[in-house]
Amino acid sequence: MKIGFDNDKYLQMQSAHIKERISQFDNKLYLEFGGKLFDDYHASRVLPGFQPDSKLRMLDKLSDQAEIIIVISAEDIERNKIRGDLGITYDSDVLRLMNIYRDRGLYVGSVVITKYSNQESASLFKARLEKMGIRVYCHYLIAGYPTNIPVIVSENGYGKNDYIETSRPLVVVTAPGPGSGKMAVCLSQLYHELERGIRAGYAKFETFPIWNIPLKHPVNLAYEAATADLNDVNMIDPFHLEAYGETTVNYNRDVEIFPVLNAIFQRIYGESPYKSPTDMGVNMAGNCICDDEACREASKQEILRRYYESLRRLLLGQCSDNEVYTIEMLMNQAGVTIHDxxxxxxxxxxxxxxxxxxxxxxxxxxxxxxxxxxxxxxxxxxxxxxxxxxxxxxxxxxxxxxxxxxxxxxxxxxxxxxxxxxxxxxxxxxxxxxxxxxxxxxxxxxxxxxxxxxxxxxxxxxxxxxxxxxxxxxxxxxxxxxxxxxxxx
Incomplete structure (x- = not known):
């Protein structure tokens, strides 16, 4: 397998860049981790040379400065939501993740239950964690979220959430899966930290799409294929283009929510520290591709694998025709057929x-x-x-x-x-x-x-x-x- 990614360079650059971002605020950064914090096999397939545990190894370099908060939605606990890749419930996965992080020598500070409204299963899980000596905080549903900014950034919004006590400059916010409320937890903490006189910062760590390679690069197309079931679409970041005249890549959900985030930042700080969704990111993966052709070829194979996986899921009744059509379109854009x-x-x-x-x-x-x-x-x-x-x-x-x-x-x-x-x-x-x-x-x-x-x-x-x-x-x-x-x- 031809190596296309310099993993050692990535670990060095990524940890240095996060340290730099921490210094831009009052020595306190809430870093939302999208995707998998470890076992990132998609990244290792499309960026040959990327190690599946690279993110954890990067955090190992920051272990004396970092603590981890694990977020889980009360609604996911209540309906016993399952992780498709592991076949275990989200609440079981919280305990699994906690053990893995601790075994690596990382400090897990607490668990946050979001969208909490005294649901029975969530309350039992909370009690279970507390009996194990784990600190648990609750965040609540906010009327008009995420667009009613005056209510959200007030005593009746973020103000009614529990303040999460943290002790280290870098707070990594992660979760068993999407939709857990990681971003809301970060923003709520910015509000509470400012109430205590600390101007904390927020940043986002998403490996894909890679912001500083072309929109239709096979690596970015492979990410679209991987998220075809979520209807994620890569796009040029219009805010970054307007602010800096520079073309960068982001994905639709971050671009769509940015005006809301910008308004929340302005409400909390008086001004926004960022001019675009790309500004919020800290990912350095694009700078560590050492053989572009190897990564292109690996990504094309990943698109084809995703195509066959969608056909398999369609046969089993686990997805719609649209998912298959989406990946067929991506195959056309990447210039590949099944014969490749x-x-x-x-x-x-x-x-x-x-x-x-x-x-x-x-x-x-x-x-x-x-x-x-x-x-x-x-x-x-x-x-x-x-x-x-x-x-x-x-x-x-x-x-x-x-x-x-x-x-x-x-x-x-x-x-x-x-x-x-x-x-x-x-x-x-x-x-x-x-x-x-x-x-x-x-x-x-x-x-x-x-x-x-x-x-x-x-x-x-x-x-x-x-x-x-x-x-x-x-x-x-x-x-x-x-x-x-x-x-x-």
Whole structure:
């Protein structure tokens, strides 16, 4: 995988820029973190070289100055909102995030429950946190929010929210997901800090869209594809263009809300510290692209992956036609078709040859390895095993998994677990390979190649099981799936 992003430069520049922003105010900055604070796999895919935990590593450099506030909406607690990528509720994720941050040596100051109106589930969660010794603050619904500025910036608006006690210059405000109220928490704190004689600042940290690369750059188009379900649209920041005569990129929601934010800033401070949404941002990612062509190519592949994911979701009834149409339009803008994804044609051609479901994976040196469906293995499992053999220099005709490792798994599936299909999934093949590795040096050699599959592209000619999808993700294989079932029913 060709590196296109200088991660070390990014960590250095980003932490220095945030320190500089803190100094522009009374040594107090509320930094709203959009997106994921860690495990940012989208960024690592479109900016090859970006480490998924880069934001956390950047905060590690500021750990003595930073504290974290985690925000959750009472409405999300009440309706048991689920994180789609993890399958856990937002309130459970608050505890998970807290443990991860603390394990990294970061200070988590408190939890804020927004839109609180004594909802039963929210009150129980609040009590649970307090029993664990965690400070909890409540913010309330404000009539006319976000446009009734005189009420919002008053004792009956921000004034009725709890003041969050903080002790460090940099306060990072994050949440389990969007719509939690991070920005409102930051602005409420500006009001309360000024009441206490401190002119605190606000800034926003969003990795995408990248403000200082072209609007239609594939990296920014890939962000639109990733948020197609939210109807986010990248656009030129008109406020920045008017103020500085400089073309920068932002996205529609920030541009639309800026006049309101500007009015709130003026109401709190008497004047606004920012002339545009771009001014509010602190992201330095655009300055750390070291190979533009590598990032362009990686982003085009991401758009194609998002396209296939939308087709899959459409087949399952999880999205509308509009989401697919939006990504098709982005493919046109990026100048790509499905044939630009080599593994797609390879898998579909192999399906015709074998007259059954097939899979293909592209190794880092450009070799394409295929797998077909057999009585023993599913196409995805066969592809995975063939790729490991190829990387280990083992002949494909050579059996690296012993029958003694396979038979017990098949017996368990068909005799005890009620499965009609004895074929092994990817996880079962890896277990069988691991068992064989204890006595077979070739199996051990093949197993040791697993890390070399990370970042490889793959495609299957049919939809695969959730088990296979999850396993490919764990191996960091960037896979897509044809939106059709293996059987007509």
């Amino acid at each position: 994804r080599k593994v797609v044609d390879a898998a579909l051609e192999y399906e015709k040859i074998t007259n059954g479901p097939a899979a293909a994976i592209e190794l880092h040196d450009g070799r394409i390895i295929k797998g077909k469906t057999s009585k023993l293995l599913g196409a995805t499992a066969a592809m995975l095993l063939n790729a490991l053999k190829d990387l280990a220099g083992i002949e494909h005709s050579c059996h690296v998994i012993s029958p003694e490792a396979i038979e017990p798994i098949q017996t368990l599936k068909t005799k005890y677990l009620g499965n009609k299909n004895p074929r092994l999934h990817t996880d079962e093949v890896l277990i069988a390979l691991s068992v064989s590795a204890a006595s077979n040096p070739l199996a051990k050699k093949a197993l040791e190649q697993l890390p070399n599959l990370a970042g490889c592209q793959a495609h299957t000619s049919v939809m695969v099981s959730s088990v296979d999808i999850k396993q490919l993700k764990r191996l960091s294989i960037q896979a897509t799936y044809e939106a059709k079932y293996e059987k007509r029913d």
